[in-house]
Amino acid sequence: MTAPRTVETPARVGYGALLRTPGAWTFLLPAFAARLPYAMLSLGIVLLVFDTHGSYGTAGAVAAVSAVAQAFVGPQTGRLADRYGQSAVLLPSVAVHAVSVGALIALAVGHAPVWTLFLAAAPAGASVPQIGAMVRSRWVAKLSGAQSSGAEGSPQKLNTAFAFESVTDEFTFVIGPVLATAIATAVNPSAGLIAEATLTVVGGLAFAAQRRTAPARHPLVPGAERVSALSSPGVRLLAGSFLGVGTVFGAMQVSVTAFAKAAGQPGVSGIVYGIFAGGSMLAGALYGMVAWRRPARQRMLGSYALLVLGCSTLWAMPNLTSLAVAGLICGLAIAPTLITGYTLVESLVADGAKTEAFTWLTGAIGLGLAAGSTAAGQLIDGHGASAGFVMPVAGAGLGLAALVALRRLLVPPTTASRTVARSAAPVAVTVAAPVAAPVAAPVAAPVAVTVAAPVTGQLVGASKG
Template sequence: MSNPYREIFRAPGAKGFAAAGFIARLPVAMAPIGIVAMLSQTHGEYWLAGAVSATFALTNALLSPQISRLVDRFGQSAIVTPATLISVVAFAALMAGANQGWPTWTLFLSALFAATMPSMPAMIRARWTELFRNRPELNTAFAFESAMDEMMYIAGASLSVGLSVSLFPEAGILVNTLLLAFGTAAFILQRSSEPRIAPAEQRATGSAIRLRPVQIITLALIFVGAIFATAEVSAVAITRELGQPDAASLVIGVYALGSFVLGLVIGALNLTMPLQRQFAIALGVIALTQVPLLFAGTVPLLALAVFLSGVAISPTFITAFGLIERRVPESMLTEGVTWVMTGIGIGMALGAFAAGWVVDTFGARNGFWVSVVAGVVALATALVSQRALARERREATPVALAQPAE
């Protein structure tokens, strides 16, 4: 039996853009926590560090879909290059401001401009789609990308904090900026795999978020993102309550491991079940596996429950991006993928806030109620939307696409 992952990398240019893309996307995980690690050391105020980091994250969540919309219209090279250049210069200014004690407003301004950093996971998925559109290999490619996203969050956050703590405060953001600059340059220079630009007469108008499938999937993944963040916050709180705070990193690592492994397995299978049904099943598994978290009273039981609760995260992402590829017009693909990525990020921010409030108010063990509620809402969203998600993509004229898809 052939290895499906070996097969997708036989495509011309696949190895090159995948390798460069992994380097270029590490800043997605490195930047927010790197800003906190840097400013908390240089200024000694966590509120300031958190506020600047939140400014970057929320602005990036708003700007990324707009940048991707321009990419769909004008191409990756034309848009990603200047957007990245602005972000790199802004990160440099942020480091200088932190090191030299510039006024506080300069830190927030630098964070705003740094948020022009493009959504590299969306750019990479667009290239895979260009290679394998309407072919089973695309499912394998999306599975690989979901696994790489898991590695990105694990490796990126750890690398950023580790560098800042062990070397000097700006080290994490410095490496973040270098990876963003060189990784993106290496990615953009590979022009042969860049997705083609749709002809003007086939180009859709309006935003992808006006399309019903994008709205549904983004909403569902906001709640999945909340589950992801709640696991991290609650794991830290519970292990501290149990007197084993060092175990938090192990528990969180196990969470990502379960998702990573099952994602690779799903990618190797050629499932024939409709994607919208796979999406609902994956969300059903997520909702069901949140319940044991409420009863984990020891670190080993917590690690086991967290492992089980994470196994369906990657399959959910795989089917979500597969639905976007099949239900969104080709001329809106990058923006559609970016909206879903934005939904995950928004969910993580909201989930971290909600879980933190619940932990502070009702105790560490009750933080996982946020996961239970989010899982149920995500599943309900998918179940009531099965008919809408089952409708095939309509490659219509720009005029027809200007209205929300029904």
């Protein structure tokens, strides 16, 4: 008689249960202070350089150099953190960042040539601590340990943790620019960058001091092959798809500002973009509380398709009210896409490359943001304010096409192997094989079967794709 098969119901984990994880608050609070400057640096550079050099083009170019340096050097910082530990990387990073930002302020205030601003902006961006990726790595270390010990709901806890981090990211990108603008306006443009550097140093050092919650180091073993996150085709695919998400962010910032100015209400642009970000925050908070039955790969395709659908209506909105509603709908798909992407990439790489993998995704968003804002600005200059909204759907559409075409790359590798010792002599293998009895006599008697098998001495591998 066949026993009834039980179907496990995914455990539903709330944020309260997640935040009660032992040691969580010891790294979450300093991490928030340290990651807030991430959203202040670019705008702070724009405000300072425009004030000293009088050109938005120059200010944007200096900020772009900082963003590109951050996008490319950040993953290398993540790789070093995986190998040598987070504290060993954070201490020199915050020092270089403070010196670079100080140099940039001095050069800008002194009306130095523009090329010198580029030289200072590059290390300022490259040395931004990758706190978001490091926090996610700490969650993985914490919750994977619970999972291996048999604690219930650990996979769902990890999904909730990534949702919490996505909401935190959105929150910092809402209040970070506001904080930078308020300080620069109330004091002077230099003060915004001074506050950014101060938060980076204080928050970064406080976060680095929490060594007990840091993930284990994975030093490079002599003679062993170096583990690289980009060696995984799935990581490269996800980075490309996050590039598309970044174009949505960049194009929305520029296009909403231009649309509001064209409508004669430039002050409303912040509210419209805030509604867009608020929709993402709301969706992210709810997404992390759902006990999902569908695999992450299917969820990624679904949320990304909804993102493309939401972006496809932006260009046709006739006024700011309808644009705010369309932006809200578009924003609802952002956080679920990011959360699922981080969940997928965690399963695609080995333990020694997780921080690096997270930073590649974060860097891809930064590159997409720079590309999206630049392209949208060109479209707006040539064809009007609404033309900039073509970029979000174009960038997201390309990302979705890549995901659909290459979705098989998002399946986590599961390879098991066995090795047979080298020998030319026959080997006796004893196998206990159950012999099924007829239906009338429901008894299974184990029978010992001895098989003489010659071993060729080759390495035999069994793999499960």
